[in-house]
Amino acid sequence: MNLQSYILIVEDSETQARQLESILKPIGYGISIAYTAKDALDFLKRQKPVLVIADILMPEMDGYQLCKMIKGDDRLRDIPVVLLTQLSDPREVIKGLESGADDFISKPYNEELLLTRISTILNIKKREDIINKKLNILVVEDSPTQAEQLRYMLEEQGYSVVTAGNGREGLEAARRIKPTLIIADILMPVMDGYEMASEIRRDESLKKTPIILITSLQDKKDIVRKASVIADGFFTKPYDEQYLQEKIKLLISSLKHEDRGKELTELDVTFAGERYNITSNRRQILTFLLSTYENAVQQNHDLIMMQRELQLINEQLEGKVRERTEELQASEGNFRSLADNANDSIMIVTDKGKFAYVNRRLLDMTGYSVEELLKMNIFDLIHPNFCEAAKERFGERIDGTVPIGHSEIAIVKKNRNSLLAEATCSRTFWHGQPAVIGLLRDISERKRRVDEFVKLEKLESLGILAGGIAHDFNNFLTGILGNISLAKKKCKPDDIIYKLLSDSEKASQGAKSLTYQLLTFAKGGTPARKTISIIKLLRDDVEFACRGSNVKCSLNIPDDLWPVNIDEGQINQVIYNIVINAGHAMSEGGTVELSAENINAYADNRYFVKEGKYVKIAISDTGSGISEENLNKIFDPYFTTKKAGSGLGLASAYSIIKNHDGYISVESKVGKGTTFYIYLPKSQSEAAVIKEHEEGLVYGEGKILVMDDEEILRTAAGMILGELGYSADFARDGKEAIKLYKKAKDSGEPFNAVLMDLTIPAGMGGKEAIEELIKIDPDIRAIVCSGYSNDPIMSGYKDYGFSAAIVKPYNIDELSRTINDVVKGKGE
Secondary structure: OOOOOEEEEEOOOHHHHHHHHHHHHHHOOEEEEEOOHHHHHHHHHHOOOOEEEEEOOOOOOOHHHHHHHHHOOOOOOOOOEEEEEOOOOOHHHHHHHHHOOOEEEEOOOOHHHHHHHHHHHHHHHHHHHHHHHOOEEEEEOOOHHHHHHHHHHHHHOOOEEEEEOOHHHHHHHHHHHOOOEEEEEOOOOOOOHHHHHHHHHHOOOOOOOOEEEEEOOOOHHHHHHHHHHHOOEEEEOOOOHHHHHHHHHHHHHHHHHHHHHHHOEEEEEEEOOEEEEEEEOHHHHHHHHHHHHHHHHHHHHHHHHHHHHHHHHHHHHHHHHHHHHHHHHHHHHHHHHHHHOOOOEEEEEEOOOEEEEEOHHHHHHHOOOHHHHHOOEHHHOEOHHHHHHHHHHHHHHHHOOOOEEEEEEEEEOOOOOEEEEEEEEEEEEEOOEEEEEEEEEEOHHHHHHHHHHHHHHHHHHHHHHHHHHHHHHHHHHHHHHHHHHHHHHOOOOOOHHHHHHHHHHHHHHHHHHHHHHHHOOOOOOOOOOEEEOOHHHHHHHHHHHHOOOOEEEEEEOOOOOOOEEEOHHHHHHHHHHHHHHHHHHOOOOEEEEEEEEEEEHHHOOOOOOOOOEEEEEEEEOOOOOOOHHHHOOOOOOOOOOOOOOOOOHHHHHHHHHHHOOOEEEEEEEOOOEEEEEEEEEEOOOOOOOOOOOOOOOOOOOEEEEEEOOOHHHHHHHHHHHHHHOEEEEEEOOHHHHHHHHHHHHHOOOOOOEEEEEOOOOOOOOHHHHHHHHHHHOOOOOEEEEEOOOOOHHHHOHHHHOOOEEEEOOOOHHHHHHHHHHHHOOOOO
């Protein structure tokens, strides 16, 4: 939009503003819209429009007040203002004249008349602008360069410019051309600016000519004191051109305002007991009178047309009533058909709370018949815990204070079971009386799914903390177990110290099991996955968990069960925990049944599993069952109903199965028993052949480099390796390990293997170090070691260049086998 030529519409109704905008577009000017008078004044401060069209009725400040403010501003008073009105009161014309408006436009608009009126106003404005552009300015400046700069600037603004080289030439030129305004330098030869200005003020024909003085003198106070007596404006060099232009416009506008004042007619008018003071020129008064006349003629024409239309409407009215009655009857039939077949329960309830209408879905939801519900009150269906709030909301709908709203409520069915429903209720009328129409949607299943997601978020939050704790704890346990293993080698089996060390070793192994459970919460994949047949694992776990108890086990596991990609230790933990819990639920004995089958997800997709093939495992007991209150909490961390329970067993199971891309769920009935369902994705690979490890230590020889930031772990590892027949060197981080490895290789005495911690706080860990070591020796044999057993590198160590992985805390047996396999090349 060209901001130099736009029309400003001030209208608080966006619809009417846009309508007026579309009508005025053919005129060719840009259009801006302000929805309040305050916004309009902001527009006017930024850029003057060619025309303002303002509605009279607006909040905060009406059109009359806005017009008065525009006409009272020296900078804005030359902008034509047109007021929009219904002309329903003759006083509107008088108020318009009093505010200084230039014209009226009556609503509703006659587009052709509107465009003609606006075009006329704009043409008058153009003619005035052309006259304004013929104004001439006298520039008196002894510097030719600065005189030309002023000429260029003023001619760009459309003014005619005459120049003079000193005060005397300027005085002669002023008497000759009678300029509209004079701009003069103060310091000039022959006659300076002060003298010239004084002479002009004494000349009757020139004394009202505005004078602006310009100087480069430094004593500004003295200059201002002298210039203020004879000049209308004063600028020091270098001056701001934009500010100078504004000053010129303001002085010329003041001259025109004085001239216009001579044309104004001041009238005191008394109308309908009120007195108005009107200061307008003859053209404004005539324009307003013509607007009033045109409006009266238009209203008379409208009345005649309205009479004809009313007669036609009267003839058609009875037919329309009949048509509407038939349509209403059809609509009511359609509503009943639609409501009766809707998936949501729909009802209409009177202001007394009685059912006036119910659809079939509500009957299915509650178990009541139509006859039973129509005799009931709505609050008979609502659970007592929700009744008080429901009554308050019902009252708000009936009296209209809150005509529509949404909430969740518990509905009590005929069989006294409850369900959770989402209720949407709004105000309506039934036989002329206020009523409520309500929609109920059963969200019990959706709520259960939301609870599942909340539970998942809880586990993931705990995982961040658990992972860090378990890692540090495993570091401590590695040192403890390593030293205990070595100490036992120094004792005889029948020694009391050997027994105490064995008990300590068992306790440490128990702590290791606890950290293993904590790590199942940690985010980032599952440790040591491999593809196996799960048949033997399931049989062994159930039989072992039931051994020595009064609980029997029943297995139904087909031989063709698909292979799965799992961490054996974690899945062992899941099955064992569930079977142990089942035994606790059957304190007087019973049977644990485990069945497994191959399924396709689309054939059994009640839970959150992706489409595909799964091994489904079901573990059932005939115990006491789980209450509905506790059923949604059993997978929460630290939730337990047993005095000695940790609350981590089932929470661990949930996290383990989730990290295996599977799903675990539970069904239970109090007094009848519980069933857990586990879904594990079928592996795309064949099952691996499981190798049995030989019992006891495996001795060897060679040179091993140990990298760990914990001194106690380096010491323990060194002592264990020494016991096994190896020699060891030590590095505290990856950089030191790289340096030692390169030095040994260059000396011709390379290391046979490297044992590297995966994570070194504030230093280079195993992941980064192995990349550099491979560059030094592509055939390097490295073992990655970490307390973060669930790190992806621990299960996919070969992808990162390692030959083997060992999880902290490890004992002397595990380390001896791993070192032996790697040194002899079995780990490749």
